[in-house]
Amino acid sequence: MVAGEASGDLLASLLLSGLKARWPALSAAGIGGPRMQAEGFDAWWPSHKLSVFGYVDALRHYRELVGIRNQLRDRLLVQRPDVFIGVDAPDFNFGLEQPLKAQGIRTVHFVCPSIWAWRGGRVKKLAAAADHVLCLFPFEPALLAEHGVAATFVGHPMADRIPLEVPQAEARAALGLADSDTVVALLPGSRRSELRYIGPVLLEAAVRMARQRPGLRFVLPVVPGLEAEVQALVAQHAPGLDLQCLAGRSHEALAACDLTLIASGTATLEAALFKRPMVITYRMHWLNWQYMRHMAYLPWVGLPNILLRDFAVPELLQHAATPEALAREGLAWLDDAPRRERLQARFTDLHHMLRQDTARKASDAIAQVLGA
Known part of the structure; x- marks a missing residue:
């Protein structure tokens, strides 16, 4: 798994709890934060390494980010996990998921990129990178299906975690x-x-x-x-x-x-x-x-x-x-x-x-x- 910044760490930790309920012997590792680690995740790199935004910020950290991605790709191609799950962070994860998928490793992307709001060209990269997309919002699977991308509406984990009646x-x-x-x-x-x-x-x-x-x-x-x-x-x-x-x-x-x-x-x-x-x-x-x-x-x-x-x-x-x-x-x-x-x-x-x-x-x- 790879999750960047605080929001990705939170989403991934909630997903991990469900995966562990289904597969109690689950082993998960990659890039993650403290909430994921609290679920037993082995963080080879901390999620804050991916906490950049926009082209100016990304350029400042380009060499470090590419180095981390290349090291992680090589390690996963050797270890060959049953599935790779990229949690948001599309600019980082698409470039990692694509070579993994090409080498026969199943890839899942959690959180559909906002192709309905901006940067519609990302859907082509998504199709090449992910075997399946887990969507937070109900209108997203139909949009992805138009581009041949398999997807499932799973709702938003925060809607489950946050009580309907606010304390x-x-x-x-x-x-x-x-x-x-x-x-x-x-x-x-x-x-x-x-x-x-x-x-x-x-x-x-x-x-x-x-x-x-x-x-x-x-x-x-x-x-x-x-x-x-x-x-x-x-x-x-x-x-x-x-x-x-x-x-x-x-x-x-x-x-x-x-x-x-x-x-x-x-x-x-x-x-x-x-x-x-x-x-x-x-x-x-x-x-x-x-x-x-x-x-x-x-x-x-x-x-x-x-x-x-x-x-x-x-x-x-x-x-x-x-x-x-x-x-x-x-x-x-x-x-x-x-x-x-x-x-x-x-x-x-x-x-x-x-x-x-x-x-x-x-x-x-x-x-x-x-x-x-």
């Missing part, structure tokens, strides 16, 4: 927050590049919100390994802010909060499953932005909006992602209870749709690939 009081107690507090969660992303581009604007937005609404409490989950960077950003952009930095614990932060200012990505779907109003934002290197904005197929970027096919929550991207705009949209949520209730109802319907016992369905699909 807000318990989460607040665990974080030392009062029931009467108004809490805003800041989630700038799990990559260093995201923290560099998005962290300052979220912190400055929080400062503006606190000025207009004294008494607001802020929490910021910090990915392991990024503590020093976060502390430096807080000291520079939000000194004196009533901010609690958390060691991970993003799910507790989302359960506890009334609102989240959040970087576009997997975390936005998790926020939707926690039924939380949000303001989605993203900023990146200007070269990456120029390239990606011309590749988009849909008017939405955030996963909740894509799945609901509507601007259910605001999206403030690149030049529009200013502290003033983020603070304005955040306060607008806090001031409109009926709007929040309507959103929570839509997110509850979405949660039911994605709740499919993913670990079991994915294990069944992998068993069919293996003929086991």
Whole structure:
């Protein structure tokens, strides 16, 4: 297995629990993070090695990433596992899956690339790389079938893990927050590049919100390994802010909060499953932005909006992602209870749709690939 960054580590760990239930003697190794290792995964390299985003960031780490991929490919071709599972990270995994598949090793890709949103050319690479694709969303298998790619809708494992009824009081107690507090969660992303581009604007937005609404409490989950960077950003952009930095614990932060200012990505779907109003934002290197904005197929970027096919929550991207705009949209949520209730109802319907016992369905699909 190969999983990159925190979101891939989480998805892969949930999949591993299902695989181990079906095959108790399962042995799994490759590239993974702490959650996978807690499931008994043997991490030959840590998942954070793959935590890059965009062409500029990837170029900086190109030689190291290619070296890791080549070493892993050679090792797997010698050891010949029963199946290779690439968890997201398509730019890395496709280049690994293709030679493995060509040499007769079964390959499964977990998470369909967003061919329905942008970069449709990836489907050709996917067809060459994967024997089977495990899809998180119900409309994806039919799209892949048009290109001759076998796929199964397995739902989203986070929809199984996150309770339908959000335990807000318990989460607040665990974080030392009062029931009467108004809490805003800041989630700038799990990559260093995201923290560099998005962290300052979220912190400055929080400062503006606190000025207009004294008494607001802020929490910021910090990915392991990024503590020093976060502390430096807080000291520079939000000194004196009533901010609690958390060691991970993003799910507790989302359960506890009334609102989240959040970087576009997997975390936005998790926020939707926690039924939380949000303001989605993203900023990146200007070269990456120029390239990606011309590749988009849909008017939405955030996963909740894509799945609901509507601007259910605001999206403030690149030049529009200013502290003033983020603070304005955040306060607008806090001031409109009926709007929040309507959103929570839509997110509850979405949660039911994605709740499919993913670990079991994915294990069944992998068993069919293996003929086991």
